[in-house]
Amino acid sequence: MKSSYQHIINKFNSSKVLVIGDVILDSYLKGDSTRLSPEAPVPVVNVLTKEEAVGGAANIALNLCALGAEVTFLSAVGSDEEGQRAIDILKEKGIGTDFIVKEEGRRTTVKTRVMAKAQILARFDQGTQQAIQLDTQKKLEKVLLERFDDFEAVVIGDYYQGILTPYIVSVLQKLQQSSPKLLSVDSKELTAFRDLRPTLVKPNYFEAMKLAGLEYQSSSRVSQAEITGKALFEKTGAEIIALSLDAEGALIFEEGELSYRADAYNVPAPNVVGAGDTFISAFTLSLLNNADIGSATELAIAAATVAIQKDDTAPCYNSELKAFFTSNSKMVTDTEELKQIADIYRSQGKKIVFTNGCFDILHSGHVSYLNRSKELGDVLIVALNCDESVQRLKGPDRPINPLDDRIEVLSGLSSIDHVISFGHHNEDSPVELIKAARPDIYAKGGDYTKETLPEASLVEELGGKIEFVSFVPDHSTTRIIHRINNGGQLRQPA
Known part of the structure; x- marks a missing residue:
């Protein structure tokens, strides 16, 4: 705004x-x-x-x-x-x-x-x-x-x-x-x-x-x-x-x-x-x-x-x-703004899709995943782990790209309507954002199951539905980083 x-x-x-x-x-x-x-x-x-x-x-x-x-x-x-x-x-x-x-x-x-x-x-x-x-x-x-x-x-x-x-x-x-x-x-x-x-x-x-x-x-x-x-x-x-x-x-x-x-x-x-x-x-x-x-x-x-x-x-x-x-701008600053935006979309009868992740080095697998997530509804909201949260989840050498850069790159994708960050207060789950957005669809990668997804019960309690979206095979940020470290060779890490 x-x-x-x-x-x-x-x-x-x-x-x-x-x-x-x-x-x-x-x-x-x-x-x-x-x-x-x-x-x-x-x-x-x-x-x-x-x-x-x-x-x-x-x-x-x-x-x-x-x-x-x-x-x-x-x-x-x-x-x-x-x-x-x-x-x-x-x-x-x-x-x-x-x-x-x-x-x-x-x-x-x-x-x-x-x-x-x-x-x-x-x-x-x-x-x-x-x-x-x-x-x-x-x-x-x-x-x-x-x-x-x-x-x-x-x-x-x-x-x-x-x-x-x-x-x-x-x-x-x-x-x-x-x-x-x-x-x-x-x-x-x-x-x-x-x-x-x-x-x-x-x-x-x-x-x-x-x-x-x-x-x-x-x-x-x-x-x-x-x-x-x-x-x-x-x-x-x-x-x-x-x-x-x-x-x-x-x-x-x-x-x-x-x-x-x-x-x-x-x-x-x-x-x-x-x-x-x-x-x-x-x-x-x-x-x-x-x-x-x-x-x-x-x-x-x-x-x-x-x-x-x-x-x-x-x-x-x-x-x-x-x-x-x-x-009318993609960046959302806090949960209150997210709630207000979601309420407007609901009043217009639009279906809200929510997903989250680190999206450190954006690659074709990410783009495919986000495009398919957007197809599940009318509005796609992406919650992005902050730098501290990525470090806790991925290790001290991550993220490769800081939060502001990741927000700018994601904002350039036509499939994404809004981006908001989370994890600044030592929480690595977007629970508070889900409560604010009350999405109709919560999209997650195909490597999850409902049993391994901590937010599943909350989404369903709020009236939403879980949808698992398959990743493109052999596409991951970790794989790209190892390829760079190994001079471009497609070799899996030991």
């Missing part, structure tokens, strides 16, 4: 953030559909489960909290069952909800999706979209006046549900003038917040083109978007504009000038719902903790990439963001 990223992510935990905006309760009716209704040409869904989550600014609050921030949420819901359920979900996730006002006569916004497996067949929306009552606005104002100085950053999530009234915006403007905070805004009407002079806004391609007065394009979107910086700065007044282009990455403008271009990671069949909330949350926390523009952008894209790989709308957690950078 890049140490600068790790340092920034670790500092997320000290961040205090106020989120202001709309609460949306997302309801999912999930089931199977095998026939059409006799009453109309529509599918009949046999509902098996009902799931609920919070959306809108509430999802931004969840993302900030998942990334480690201390979050307080300022909003209003209806004095109804749906509003209480949304509050309960937020409480369960550790969000401060004392400042969510229940307004009499208001209906909480609910979006109900009817789904047959992964396919949405219909969506039903309900809720009050008119502006909150003046009495409610005064209650929110009171919180802002009393608590504004308690926070280091403010994030606005405006989803047209009547919370961010002109009055509330004017209150924020006065507070920003007297005690400016890092202020991020996500809204389809960014011009409404121009007088706040936001630190960060996050339009998507379509919102940006609308602001710039340009027609949408199906191709060459990046080159078109690159020239919009000045117009976007004029319309939003934002210091930083993060223009998201989905699979084409993001463009970052500073005071209207293009300053950074980031590519997106390739994710098969992404679930992009809520990705923008994850992006702005990670970007905000990165800026708050002194990340430069490039690092903030890369962290935001990484967090969104983690989120869109999940089946349901879900945030990126602090540990997952750390693990993301490790999982």
Whole structure:
């Protein structure tokens, strides 16, 4: 993992953030559909489960909290069952909800999706979209006046549900003038917040083109978007504009000038719902903790990439963001990182293969063994004995190649996804690493049996399976060393 990223992510935990905006309760009716209704040409869904989550600014609050921030949420819901359920979900996730006002006569916004497996067949929306009552606005104002100085950053999530009234915006403007905070805004009407002079806004391609007065394009979107910086700065007044282009990455403008271009990671069949909330949350926390523009952008894209790989709308957690950078580099530094990486792979339904050894002088027998081990699953993790461990196992003249060299050589093999060392504390068995990785497959050489493999019972206890992979005959590090010592002669040692 890049140490600068790790340092920034670790500092997320000290961040205090106020989120202001709309609460949306997302309801999912999930089931199977095998026939059409006799009453109309529509599918009949046999509902098996009902799931609920919070959306809108509430999802931004969840993302900030998942990334480690201390979050307080300022909003209003209806004095109804749906509003209480949304509050309960937020409480369960550790969000401060004392400042969510229940307004009499208001209906909480609910979006109900009817789904047959992964396919949405219909969506039903309900809720009050008119502006909150003046009495409610005064209650929110009171919180802002009393608590504004308690926070280091403010994030606005405006989803047209009547919370961010002109009055509330004017209150924020006065507070920003007297005690400016890092202020991020996500809204389809960014011009409404121009007088706040936001630190960060996050339009998507379509919102940006609308602001710039340009027609949408199906191709060459990046080159078109690159020239919009000045117009976007004029319309939003934002210091930083993060223009998201989905699979084409993001463009970052500073005071209207293009300053950074980031590519997106390739994710098969992404679930992009809520990705923008994850992006702005990670970007905000990165800026708050002194990340430069490039690092903030890369962290935001990484967090969104983690989120869109999940089946349901879900945030990126602090540990997952750390693990993301490790999982995109082969070297793993400790058991905690290994556990986080393995958990991510399992959440993606990937089969983990684990093996270990000294791999002192890499030869064709090793390469064949590792290739065949990788074929047993999707991800191959190799645990490598440290130099002290190799000495204990092989004698004082080994290893021939020190640990750093062996790691670098193994990292160059396409069959290997991750390398981690062990044995630094006088242990010559990778037991702790196996506990952390919980592999589906533990691969070992054909010279072992289950009875002679100390780790076998642990692997099976954790739900894994032992697979023995045959070595290539007459290929071994010891044989190579003796050949070198004997002037290249293929003579077995006495």
